[in-house]
Amino acid sequence: MNYDYSAYYVLLSLVLFTIGTVGFIVRKNAIVAFMCLELMLNAANIAFVALSRRVGNLDGEIAVFFVMAVAAAEAAVGLAIVIALFRNLETTESSDAMELRL
Amino acid sequence: MPLVFVILSALLIASAVGVILFRNPIHSALCLVVNLVGVACVFAALEAHFLAVVQVIVYAGAIMVLVVFVLMLLNSKTEERTLSGVIQLVLSGIIGGCLVSVVGPFIIEQWPIVAREEPPISGSVEALGKVLYTDYIFPFETAGFLVMAALVAAAMLAKTKGGDPNHPRISEGKNDGTIQAGGEQ
Numbered sequence: 457m458n459y460d461y462s463a464y465y466v467l468l469s470l471v472l473f474t475i476g477t478v479g480f481i482v483r484k485n486a487i488v489a490f491m492c493l494e495l496m497l498n499a500a501n502i503a504f505v506a507l508s509r510r511v512g513n514l515d516g517e518i519a520v521f522f523v524m525a526v527a528a529a530e531a532a533v534g535l536a537i538v539i540a541l542f543r544n545l546e547t548t549e550s551s552d553a554m555e556l557r558l
Numbered sequence: 559m560p561l562v563f564v565i566l567s568a569l570l571i572a573s574a575v576g577v578i579l580f581r582n583p584i585h586s587a588l589c590l591v592v593n594l595v596g597v598a599c600v601f602a603a604l605e606a607h608f609l610a611v612v613q614v615i616v617y618a619g620a621i622m623v624l625v626v627f628v629l630m631l632l633n634s635k636t637e638e639r640t641l642s643g644v645i646q647l648v649l650s651g652i653i654g655g656c657l658v659s660v661v662g663p664f665i666i667e668q669w670p671i672v673a674r675e676e677p678p679i680s681g682s683v684e685a686l687g688k689v690l691y692t693d694y695i696f697p698f699e700t701a702g703f704l705v706m707a708a709l710v711a712a713a714m715l716a717k718t719k720g721g722d723p724n725h726p727r728i729s730e731g732k733n734d735g736t737i738q739a740g741g742e743q
Contacts (some may be wrong), residue, residue, distance in 0.1 A: 461563060463669040465604065467662055468567045472574050474654040482647050485637060487594045487629055488583050494621070495574055498597045501613075505606045509679060510669060516687050516690045517606050517681050521690065525701040529708030531621045535628045536715035542632045543718075553647030 465506035472499035486538050486550045490531075497527050562603050570596045583634045587626050594618045606681035 476495030480528045483489050508516025542548055576589035594617040601610035
């Protein structure tokens with residue numbers, strides 16, 4: 457007999473997502489903010505996998521696969537932006553980048 | 559509540575809190591590695607074996623190497639802990655706690671714990687590959703194009719301005735394609 461604990465996993469995903477959101481708001485360093493973004497994506501992935509198992513088809517796991525692809529693309533572009541920011545302003549703090557035009 | 563869930567959730571929450579509380583970005587990144595491996599363990603516990611492996615390879619391998627590399631390249635300093643920062647942290651923590659305590663009961667209510675007779679679906683490579691290459695072949699190809707475009711965009715963003723001799727970095731005569739970061743302090 458298997459028990460389905462998907463609600464607990466969704467709850468865990470909610471907690472992790474909230475922690476990621478709080479970190480994204482609080483931290484000033486752009487790279488740490490980016491890491492908090494990864495936390496939020498992973499929290500969503502946990503919910504996807506848990507509910508995919510609950511519903512009984514693989515669509516949720518496919519969604520996680522695409523989230524990972526998008527996260528990889530986002531990591532490349534985001535870190536390139538941070539490097540460009542550092543090269544122009546000598547800082548990685550997101551609050552120092554106040555002008556659109558560098 | 560299964561033991562594996564308790565252990566994994568404790569590990570995940572502790573490392574996630576570590577990411578946002580450590581002031582040194584390198585410590586945050588190491589906490590994030592623990593968190594990502596923990597998420598891979600959650601996938602394995604949910605019998606999504608392929609995703610667990612991909613999580614370790616893509617996230618804990620590729621993305622975190624990139625993040626740590628950029629952190630060391632840019633020589634990020636430890637953040638100062640100011641009073642307003644602590645107030646922000648406490649306030650947003652309270653708001654986050656409220657969010658969890660409001661939404662949480664709905665989740666428990668929505669998906670109650672049930673016993674199920676049939677074995678749950680398996681996220682093996684075979685099963686996932688079959689769905690990915692039949693029903694989801696077009697999104698799969700699109701994701702390939704997206705990653706390609708992101709790669710080109712990242713190269714364009716990170717490259718130095720080559721054609722402008724009056725650019726301060728180039729006129730110094732030090733720029734041989736590498737990014738000037740942290741080396742001048």
